[in-house]
Every structure is written in C-alpha cells, then in structure tokens.
Amino acid sequence: MGYTHVFILLFIGYIVFTIDKKQRNFPVPMVLLLIGIGLSFIPYFSPIAITKDMIFNVFLPALLFISAYQIKIGGLKKNSGVIIVLSTLGLILTVLILGASIYFVGLVSLSFIGALLIAAILTPTDPVSVVSILKKSSNNPKIADVVEGESMLNDGTSVVLFTVISNLYLSDKQFDLFPALGEFLLVSFGGVLIGTAFGWGVSRIYHFTHHRQYQVMLSIVLAYGSFYTAEHLGISGVLASVSAGIILSWKLETTHKEKDYRSYLDSFWEVIQPSILSILFLLIGIEFMKHIDFQNIGFIFIIFGLSLIVRFIVLAGIMKMFGKWRKEFLWDDISLITWSGIKGTMSVALLLGLASESSGQADTILSLTYGAIILSLIIQSPLVYPISCWFSKQNK
Structure with missing residues (x-):
C-alpha cells in the first residue's frame, strides 16, 4: 500500500466522519465498509492488501489502548462481575455452542475443530460507534457499559482461545483439555500482569513530566510498549494493552490534575x-x-444467524442465572446487548492470521467467516x- 493510497483513504474517512457529525447515528463502519467494497473494483486500489501484521502491530495496540483509556472506571466497576463472566465463561460457551451448531448444520464439509475455529x-x-449510540438512545446506562466492557476484555480472551484452537486445527493434534486450559490461563494472566505493571509505572512517571507533549509520548510508549513486550514474552499483547489503558485511566482519576x-x-x-478506523474499515471492504x-x-x-441466536442464549443463560443480574437486565436489554455484539477489527485480524499460517488449508x-463478519x-x-x-419506548 503506497502513501498516496493512505492519503486517499484518510480523506474518504474524513468525509464519512464529517457526515457522521452532521447526521445523527450515521452507521460509519458500514458506510466505510461499503465504500471499500466499491473501491475493490477500481484497478488503482487492487494492489492494496491488508495483513495480520498490519492490523496486529500497527492498528490494534492503539485501538485497544484508546478503548481502555477512555472507558469510565465507575461503569466498569459497577458491572465488573457480568463483564468478566461474559468475557471468559460466556466467550468459551459461545465458541463451543456456536462451533457445535455450525458443525451439525454441516452444509459445507468441516471438521469439528474447523467449526470451532x-x-x-x-x-x-467490536462495537466502535455502537457505544455512543447506546448512551444516547437507551434508557438503561448499564447496556452501553456492558457492551463496551465486554468488547474490550473479550478481545484478549478470544485471541488466546483462537490461538489454542488454530494450533490444533493446523497441526491436526488431538485436543487435550488441561494443557490447553493451562496455556489459556498463562497467556491471559501474563498479559494482564504485564499491562498492569506498565500502566502503573507510566502513571507514576506522569507526575514527574510537566510537558504535555512528553506525556502524549509516554502514552504511545505505554500503548505499544506493553503490547510488544507481552507478545515478545509469548503472552497476550491484547490483554496487556487493555490492562495498561485501564490502569492509566484509573490512576489519572485519582489525581486532582486529571483534567x-x-x-x-x-x-x-x-x-x-x-x-485508524477509516483506513481499517476501508481496507476490510477492499479485501x-x-x-x-x-x-x-x-x-x-446461516452462520451469521446462528451467531446471533447462540449469543442471545448464552447472554440470557448467564444473566438470568443470578438474582441480581436477573433484576438489572430485562429481556429487552439482553436482546439489545446481543444485537450490539457486532463483529469487526479483531475478527478480521484473527481471520488474516489464519490465512497467513494455513497456506490454503483453510480457504x-x-x-465463510469473512462473509459472516461483513453481514x-x-x-x-x-x-x-x-x-x-x-x-x-416500550419500557417507559
């Protein structure tokens, strides 16, 4: 991808985001995606390719850090229980049930591990603009907090789970529960530990840095440094960046100079x-x-429909299992959280990672997966x- 391509994509993104500022609730990701699909038919854009390394090493650390840094700590604390359960147990159950459903429908020849993948x-x-829409349109503020928090945390756990399953798929090994579970816990908690350490350390340095431009430089070091360090150590860079952003945000809230x-x-x-979002969604469309x-x-x-049905079943099962959550989240709330679980950046990154490692084995x-993401x-x-x-309106 040349520099001219980048400038053109940025300018298109500027136009779309400017429209979003003038028209309420304009679906920016969808519009950028459709424009990208249109650009794919223009020969000038045919050399453009989006790769796993481009997403993981350039785009993802910044996007993860921004989401974590901007999240309201109060909302995260209030809903921490349901967010953590949805991002761990809920995610694992979703993968198992959805994978089994895809396998048993069986309109295309797939192994069970392939369906799980x-x-x-x-x-x-990847709600992107969904959270801001929910904050304006929903009368239950918890919905936006849960959607935002779940999206942020399940990015990390999904990468770890995907890595375990993809290794089994590409190597044709037999699934062994306890080693897989041990790897999952090590990679996950290791990423959180690295991110927490980076976030705490940088937040302490902030108090000794009086020049604002240097504080911005520190935040860049934190976003990318925590990610690359964790990945170098073989643990979750995604969870490291998320943890670093949350810790920085929390530490800033405790100081009188937060503003x-x-x-x-x-x-x-x-x-x-x-x-980043402009370039990324346009590239997803082109690809x-x-x-x-x-x-x-x-x-x-069918896969797209199953993904919504299974997500609703898992959400309902978890939220109706406990008395406190049963009262806080009505059926309408669960339905809205289900619909707000849009696929996007992370799913494409995982998909391209599989493409780079499978050598045509997983075409x-x-x-199937790219189509479901676009839908x-x-x-x-x-x-x-x-x-x-x-x-x-129904709940008024």
Missing part, C-alpha cells in the same frame, strides 16, 4: 482513533472480494439505534 473468530465484538493530564491525551488519541465465495452464501447467512473457513457490519450496525429507541 469459525466460532472463535466470530466471538470477539490537565487528559486534555492533551484526548486531543491526540481522538484524532488517531477515527484515522472482502478476495476471500468471499458466493457459492456458499446461503451457509454464510473454506476464510470465505454483521452491514446488517447490525444501522439497526442498533432504531432497535434501542424502540425498546426504550
């Missing part, structure tokens, strides 16, 4: 976020035509606001 790629959620510290950080990262196989379009719709999985972005994104408003 599709489920693992589709499990992480001063955040002013420069916000002005920097709030420019970086839409810039789409390279992976999709329209012969399996019917099964792609069917790539086609999620196109179908779910524009309907979040009207569904949220409708539920809010």
Whole structure:
C-alpha cells in the first residue's frame, strides 16, 4: 500500500466522519465498509492488501489502548462481575455452542475443530460507534457499559482461545483439555500482569513530566510498549494493552490534575482513533472480494444467524442465572446487548492470521467467516439505534 493510497483513504474517512457529525447515528463502519467494497473494483486500489501484521502491530495496540483509556472506571466497576463472566465463561460457551451448531448444520464439509475455529473468530465484538449510540438512545446506562466492557476484555480472551484452537486445527493434534486450559490461563494472566505493571509505572512517571507533549509520548510508549513486550514474552499483547489503558485511566482519576493530564491525551488519541478506523474499515471492504465465495452464501447467512441466536442464549443463560443480574437486565436489554455484539477489527485480524499460517488449508473457513463478519457490519450496525429507541419506548 503506497502513501498516496493512505492519503486517499484518510480523506474518504474524513468525509464519512464529517457526515457522521452532521447526521445523527450515521452507521460509519458500514458506510466505510461499503465504500471499500466499491473501491475493490477500481484497478488503482487492487494492489492494496491488508495483513495480520498490519492490523496486529500497527492498528490494534492503539485501538485497544484508546478503548481502555477512555472507558469510565465507575461503569466498569459497577458491572465488573457480568463483564468478566461474559468475557471468559460466556466467550468459551459461545465458541463451543456456536462451533457445535455450525458443525451439525454441516452444509459445507468441516471438521469439528474447523467449526470451532469459525466460532472463535466470530466471538470477539467490536462495537466502535455502537457505544455512543447506546448512551444516547437507551434508557438503561448499564447496556452501553456492558457492551463496551465486554468488547474490550473479550478481545484478549478470544485471541488466546483462537490461538489454542488454530494450533490444533493446523497441526491436526488431538485436543487435550488441561494443557490447553493451562496455556489459556498463562497467556491471559501474563498479559494482564504485564499491562498492569506498565500502566502503573507510566502513571507514576506522569507526575514527574510537566510537558504535555512528553506525556502524549509516554502514552504511545505505554500503548505499544506493553503490547510488544507481552507478545515478545509469548503472552497476550491484547490483554496487556487493555490492562495498561485501564490502569492509566484509573490512576489519572485519582489525581486532582486529571483534567490537565487528559486534555492533551484526548486531543491526540481522538484524532488517531477515527484515522485508524477509516483506513481499517476501508481496507476490510477492499479485501472482502478476495476471500468471499458466493457459492456458499446461503451457509454464510446461516452462520451469521446462528451467531446471533447462540449469543442471545448464552447472554440470557448467564444473566438470568443470578438474582441480581436477573433484576438489572430485562429481556429487552439482553436482546439489545446481543444485537450490539457486532463483529469487526479483531475478527478480521484473527481471520488474516489464519490465512497467513494455513497456506490454503483453510480457504473454506476464510470465505465463510469473512462473509459472516461483513453481514454483521452491514446488517447490525444501522439497526442498533432504531432497535434501542424502540425498546426504550416500550419500557417507559
């Protein structure tokens, strides 16, 4: 991808985000995606390719850090129980049930591990603009907090789970529960530990750094340094970046200079976020035509539908199991949280990671999964606001 391509994609993103500022609840990810699909038919953009390394090493650390840094610690604390359960037990149950469902439907020849691999790629959620829409349209503030917190934490756990399943798929090894569980816990907790240490250390240095531009530099070091260090050690860079952002945000809230510290950080990262999202979703659209196989379009719709059904079943089962959550989250709330679980950046990153390692071995999985991701972005994104408003009116 050349520099001219980058400038063009950024300018397109600028136009789309400017429209979003003027029209309420404009589905930015979907519009960028559709524009990207359109660009794929223009020969000038055909050399452009999006890779796993591009997403993981360039885009992802910044996006993860921004989400974690901007999250409201109060909302995270209030809903920490349900968020943690959904991001761990809920995620594992979703992968198992969705994988089994895809396998038993069996419209395309897939092994059980292959079906689990599709489920693992589709499990992480990426609400992007959904959270801001939910905060404006829903009369239950917990919904936005749960959707945001779950998305942030399940990115890390989904990467670990995907790594375990993809290794089994590509190596044809037999599944062994306890070694897999041990690896899952080691990689997960190791990432959290690294991120926490980085976040605490940088937050202490902030008090000795009086120049705002240097504080911004420190935040860049924190976002990418925690990620790369964890990955180098063989543990979760995703959870490291998320943990680092949360710790920094929490430490800033405990100081009387929070507004001063955040002013420069916000002005920097709030420019970086839409810039990255513009390039990323346009690239996802451009890449789409390279992976999709329209012969399996019917099964792609079935997989997309199953992903919503299974997500609803798991959410309902968890939230209705405990008395406190049963009272806090009505059936309408569970339905809205289900619909807000849009697939996106992380799913594409996992998909491209599989493509780079499989050497054509997983072409069917790539086609089915990429199609389901695109359907999620196109179908779910524009309907979040009207569904949220409708539920809010029903519960008045």
